[in-house]
Amino acid sequence: MSNLQISLAVIGAVLLALIVAYNAWTTHRNAPRKAQPPERDASAEPAQRLEPALDESEASVPTVSPVHGLDRGPEPSIHGVDVDDALHLPVPPAHASxxxxxxxxxxxxxxxxxxxxxxxxxxxxxxxxxxxxxxxxxxxxxxxxxxxxxxxxxxxxxxxxxxxxxxxxxxxxxxxxxxxxxxxxxxxxxxxxxxxxxxxxxxxxxxxxxxxxxxxxxxxDHDAQLAFQLRARQAAWSPGYVQQNAARLGFVPGALPGRLVLPAGTAGQPPVLGLGYDTQAALSDDPEQSAIRELSLSLDVAHVARAEQPFARLRQVAAALCESMDGVLCDQNGNPLPAMAMDPIAADLEQLYDQLDGRDLSAGSPQARRLFS
The missing domain is CATH 3.30.1400.10 (ZipA, C-terminal FtsZ-binding domain)
Incomplete structure (x- = not known):
């Protein structure tokens, strides 16, 4: 075998290796991001198992169950942001009939x-x-x-x-x-x-x-149901990755697959925010291989008390998720929303709260929750 043949064989092998490496890197890059295992402190002693006890001093954890809302026709919009159907409606408190x-x-x-x-x-x-x-x-x-x-x-x-x-x-x-x-x-x-x-x-x-x-x-005239999209910039997300990042911000699993909710500060009140993703991905046989490229973040204004500052919390949650998950906040049409576009919506919502208060239908009240259901 001549030197030329040897050189060509070596170059071919190197090119083949580079192609294989590039394909592996591309596959890894495009694979859905997975949840990271929880960190464990090696020096920490194993936690002792505590038997359940009926102690009056122990606080019970409130549960919040979302249910689907109803479509009432054409959707209003606030400053060009499409308003989506309510993704959750309130349920009575666990301690009340x-x-x-x-x-x-x-x-x-x-x-x-x-x-x-x-x-x-x-x-x-x-x-x-x-x-x-x-x-x-x-x-x-x-x-x-x-x-x-x-x-x-x-x-x-x-x-x-x-x-x-x-x-x-x-x-x-x-x-x-x-x-x-x-x-x-x-x-x-x-x-x-x-x-x-x-x-x-x-x-x-x-x-x-x-x-x-x-x-x-x-x-x-006063029904506002806001919904925004969080879209992945590059790599998609797995359901576990979404749940892990949302849990850091206080979200808990909802009653439906692909549904997370942010509980209110007061027990028995409906969730402040809803976060949803593809139900099929949540029900997949191998969820970690399911690719999620967008999430929905929703707020049913009339169902959440003004004191909860739900829109401000929505903005905080959206910013935190975009940063931690490398996403971008968009409207319902997929158009990116700059931070300044949210300020007019906040001002409009304050006027809406005042109008609901003036009608004795304050946001979050039982009357408002029944009317806007």
């Missing part, structure tokens, strides 16, 4: 007093309740007045009640209460009243329907 959370309010409900001829037991009232708690697309409820506590409540066994009230919500994200839904409300309330030998007093249908339309118009 759903009925108590739902307590009827003349501000957002059409209410009919029901006065029985004689006191009714809680057992009889419960047996007379309608099987469903909706009139069309609107929540419907019947409450009893507890003389001892001076509060309206869902009937409970062992109590006797001298007054009841039935109510139907005037508006929600499905729209305003209409004549058909009001008629269904009357039928259900009348059936309950007949079962307990009582006489209901229904409000005027046309007046309540008109009030529902006005409330629905106000809600439509």
């Amino acid at each position: 759903p009925e108590r959370w739902f307590q009827l309010d003349p501000l957002i409900d059409a209410i009919a007093p029901i006065v029985p001829e004689q006191p009714v037991s809680g057992e009889a009232a419960l047996a007379a309740l309608p099987p469903t708690r909706r009139a069309g697309s609107k929540p419907f409820a019947i409450e009893a007045f507890n003389d001892a506590s001076g509060q309206w409540e869902t009937p409970v066994p062992g109590q006797r009640y001298r007054a009841f009230q039935a109510g139907v919500q005037l508006a929600n994200r499905m729209g305003a209460l209409n004549e058909i839904e009001f008629s269904e409300f009357v039928m259900k309330a009348q059936a309950f009243a007949d079962a307990i030998n009582a006489a209901p007093e229904f409000p005027d249908m046309l007046q309540e329907v008109a009030r529902a339309r006005e409330l629905d118009q106000f809600a439509s």
Whole structure:
């Protein structure tokens, strides 16, 4: 073999090795980033196993369960940022019954007093309740007045009640209460009243329907559900990598795959923010090989109390995730958002909070959470 042949063989081998190395480097670079194993201190002693105890001094950890929201049609926007459907809606606190959370309010409900001829037991009232708690697309409820506590409540066994009230919500994200839904409300309330030998007093249908339309118009004009995208600049992310970085900022797993939430500072309140990614990636047989290139970061304004400063926290979370995960914040159309673009949104939200406060529908209140649901 001549020197020329030897040289060509060596050059070919070197080129082949370089190609293999480049392909390996490219594959490694483009592979989804994985969560790092937790650091362990070798000098630390193993933690002692503690048996569970029922000590009154131990604080219980509140849980927050998100559920999906409802689409009410065309989405408003604030300074060019598209508003996405709500990704979560609140649930009643773990320590309170759903009925108590739902307590009827003349501000957002059409209410009919029901006065029985004689006191009714809680057992009889419960047996007379309608099987469903909706009139069309609107929540419907019947409450009893507890003389001892001076509060309206869902009937409970062992109590006797001298007054009841039935109510139907005037508006929600499905729209305003209409004549058909009001008629269904009357039928259900009348059936309950007949079962307990009582006489209901229904409000005027046309007046309540008109009030529902006005409330629905106000809600439509003041419904803000913000959603932004975080997109990977280069390497994609694995679900574990996303969860690890989000957990450092206080996020916890939600009730649905690919869903994380930032709990509120007060127990029983809905999550402040929602973070979502591809459900199929979360359910993959090998999640660490699933490639995620974008996340959604959402805020349902009316559901979170102003004191939580949710938009300021959203900006902080977005900036921290972009830095730690090498991402860029974008609007719903994928256009990068500079920091200065967020300032006008913050100013608009402050005006929105003031308008909700002026209507006694402060963000985060039970009335606002019911209306914007």
